[in-house]
Amino acid sequence: MSFTSQIKVELAKAEPRRLCCLRAQCYGAWLFSKCFGLQEGTYITETPAAARRMLELAAAGAGVAAQMRYAVSRRNRPACRVSLPEEQDRRQLLEAFGHTGQEPCLRINRAVLEDECCPEAFLRGAFLTCGSATDPNKSYHLEFAVPHKNLAWDLYTLLGEAGGLGVAPAVVRRAGSWGVYLKDSGQIEDLLTYMGAAGASMELMQVKMYKEAKNNINRKSNFETANMDKTYSASARQTAAIAAINDSRGLDSLPENLRELARLRLDNPEMTLRELSGRLGVSRSGVNHRLQRLLEIGEALLEEKGVEELTQAPIQK
Ligand SMILES: [Zn+2]
Structure with a gap:
């Protein structure tokens, strides 16, 4: 009908x-x-x-x-x-x-x-x-x-x-x-x-809600994909820096707070800042700060070896 x-x-x-x-x-x-x-x-x-x-x-x-x-x-x-x-x-x-x-x-x-x-x-x-x-x-x-x-x-x-x-x-x-x-x-x-025609009105409302929910999911998943890409590229850079430290001096050369985070990041490249923070019981800004330290150390080592930049993005301080 x-x-x-x-x-x-x-x-x-x-x-x-x-x-x-x-x-x-x-x-x-x-x-x-x-x-x-x-x-x-x-x-x-x-x-x-x-x-x-x-x-x-x-x-x-x-x-x-x-x-x-x-x-x-x-x-x-x-x-x-x-x-x-x-x-x-x-x-x-x-x-x-x-x-x-x-x-x-x-x-x-x-x-x-x-x-x-x-x-x-x-x-x-x-x-x-x-x-x-x-x-x-x-x-x-x-x-x-x-x-x-x-x-x-x-x-x-x-x-x-x-x-x-x-x-x-x-x-x-x-x-x-x-x-x-x-x-x-x-x-x-x-x-x-x-x-x-309250029944027809209700049906129209439900169809509209369904369409809006579908749009929201699409929008959200686009947003999440974009965020995920960001997480992955940041993580790739961190992982490379940590790997450089590991290869040249070994992770044991790091202070304990950095060492723990370095191991966690190497094992879990997909983890977000929030997840790392949850796992370590350290605030997100604390984790971010430590990651920056690891990047500085690792990238300095790579530079010594002649690899100038890991990515185009400058290190944020
Ligand atoms: Zn009347």
């Missing part, structure tokens, strides 16, 4: 708590369906739950009997075709929400949404018929495909006000419709929860 269908199935199950909200949801669903006019229109969906819900809403919210038939969608998939074949029903649906069907352009009648509880039910209805959302594994995009320009801008305004969510949609012209869309994952989550 697509993410869009998943959301619609969840929204179709949400039961409005009050009669005003049931009417608002009915209004939202039919207003954006291309079946809201005096002429007979058809609405086609690949989500049967959405089609069934439209029929229930028409009956419960406006007392009209819609018809559902099986059809094929534009993508050649099994779909449901919803319509209001009786003119009397089409008229009754329009009148139920203060429309005549003679308006020069279709707008949202805000009088239907006067109660504070109603906009969320209205948007739930709107998404049920004209909404879509991209699989969050691919990208974040939620869109309402609105059949008319002014209706699209009305929806844009309503979304901006919705529930104080701070949702900031954008409007784009598409072939044969207007898209009112969101791209911000946080805003999409908030709107889904607001409309009554």
